[in-house]
Amino acid sequence: MPENLKLNTFLQEFHSDCKHPECSFGFYGFAFGQSPFPVPEPVKRALIENADKGAYAGVPGIQELRETISKYNKRNFDIDVDPSRVYVGPGTKELIFNLLEILHGTVILPTPAWLGYLPQIRFLKKNYHMLHVAKNGKITPNDLEHLTLRLHDRQKILILNNPNNPTGLIYSRLELEEIADVCRKHDILVISDEIYALTTYDINKFVSMGKIYPEGTFVTNGLSKSHAAGGYRLGYVVFPQHATELKKQFKKILATEYTATSTPIQHAAIAGFSESREMDEYLEITRRIHEIMGWYTYEGLNRIDGVKTTKPESTFYLLADFNAYSDDFLANKITNSQKFSESLIQHPYHTALVGGDSLVLERTDFSARIAFIDYNGKKAMENYVECQPKTNSDKIEFVKNNAPKIVDGIAMIERYLKDLKKETNSKISHQKTTDGETVSIP
Ligand SMILES: Cc1ncc(COP(=O)(O)O)c(C=O)c1O
Known part of the structure; x- marks a missing residue:
């Protein structure tokens, strides 16, 4: 269990x-x-107002939501994300699972880790290696490089959870840049699980890996933590730049597994990710x-x-x-x-x-x-x-x-x-x- x-x-x-x-x-x-x-008022109102939206949405998510997420990324993380790079799904847990389904290579899992990743990796029978964090509670570029040199698969996938569950720590820009250098050198793709990004106490300190390593990072985020709406089951993934082939495969997986994310919930998410005083x-x-x-x-x-x-x-x-x-x-x-x-x-x-x-x-x-x-x-x-x-x-x-x-x-x-x-x-x-x-x- x-x-x-x-x-x-x-x-x-x-x-x-x-x-x-x-x-x-x-x-x-x-x-x-x-x-x-409680769920934020604008999100609740939007859900009620859109309760009559009974039609299926398109597989990657409704266009207005993908555009809103693109602006949300610019506003909060200073990343230019074309809406075509955004895929919406029923929670980031599902999206991370879907990513692991399409990505080849050995998974590198920093530990301690959120308890959701390992059962997914095992279920998909993927090769994986743990990477224990250093004394400061974070992985170091040196340790990452050492481990990488021992792995046989050409491609590797690093699951980086920043801000981190369970430590509550965040990676600085410099730390991310050093990790990104190793990733570029050794063909490591990153799934950067940033579901806690907007809970960062000093929000100016949070840096997204999507900003530092845009060509190799899949950023996941959603409504569950900062917007206290885990039960809405809404997450998104921003694909790396130029990942056309992977996006096609991903779309197939999504269409096969769940058709699309609930339409009224997607409208609620538009309110959650839009800029408003509330x-x-x-x-x-x-x-x-x-x-x-x-x-x-x-x-x-x-x-x-x-x-x-x-x-x-x-x-x-x-x-x-x-x-x-x-x-x-x-x-x-x-x-x-x-x-x-x-x-x-x-x-x-x-x-x-x-x-x-x-x-x-x-x-x-x-x-x-x-x-x-x-x-x-x-x-x-x-x-x-x-x-x-x-x-x-x-x-x-x-x-x-x-x-x-x-x-x-x-x-x-x-x-x-x-x-x-x-x-x-x-x-x-x-x-x-x-x-x-x-x-x-x-
Ligand atoms: C680190 C981390 N990633 C992902 C999730 C799952 O988020 P979602 O509700 O979007 O599936 C959680 C939930 O506890 C989490 O702690």
Whole structure:
């Protein structure tokens, strides 16, 4: 079962099983990757106004939407994209799968990674290689080049997820330029999954790979994250320049697999991607709130003894490293990351996160993705508009008032780790009293 399905089922089954009345708070939800905000008003209105559009759309998407996406790319990412390079599909997940269907060569998958890619690569029986990120949480051109030289396929496909799920990090222009140099030299095409682009807290810092390596990059983006409309299922891909033959093949695949994307949803997307004061405000406010929640979560987790995390600059995730507790995990028979997430969801902790096994990390890597989205996004937006937090203490107040489960959830993670240590220490002293001397814990 795909990891996200497994997680969903696990949380639902587990929670209905907890008999303790003090656990009526549900669980602390650091696991799901879903924006907490409401769908933007212009998008909702456009969907309602176009509910009567019952005719099939053309395979690549309706022309007005492709033109709007072209302007959206110019406005936000300073890329000149002819509308003929834009293909619309039911979510970027589907489009990435379709791209992997038509592209030949070995896939290079940087890890940790979003849990959606690997099942697709395996399903399509493609050759693939992992490329573990460096200490700064990003892949380096040197590591990419070294790996590339070991691969036999002439063409390679790098899946670059920028901004990144799970780290929340973004690649700088210089980092992208250096990666692009390696790609040009070694025949590497890039699928640049930029679904979180417009959640970047300082939007001026985001650079699209489509700008840096336009001749070899497929950029995917959509409504799901920045526009909080994952359920609308609308994504797009911008093809590289001069990819006429690939576009033809892609069109065939789309026509064969799903004919076209829902027409009313495409009209809703036109409103979402068009320039308007309402959309600009929505994107700005939601970015600010993601930033505050990310900052609070980062500060809160890094204050816990032995916990280190990435510092998110975008998205609603960070990657937390709990490996300083490896000995304690092992002493308590928590031998891999899946057992770690299972033990944390158990009574009394009820805290859900995504463990390393679902991030394509080694099973014994006790890192985990923390999503900071467990709050009422609509209320938080209203409160933000009413009174914008400016100082750090305003921000702390804002999180406490709007996202108490994030505050309590971080405290619960700390309690879990303290209990784990206590448990280890009591095992050690038990060993001491039974054996008369300290023995190493297996
Ligand atoms: C990195 C990344 N790419 C793609 C997707 C899927 O996006 P869509 O809803 O457009 O299929 C997600 C969703 O969680 C994601 O985190």
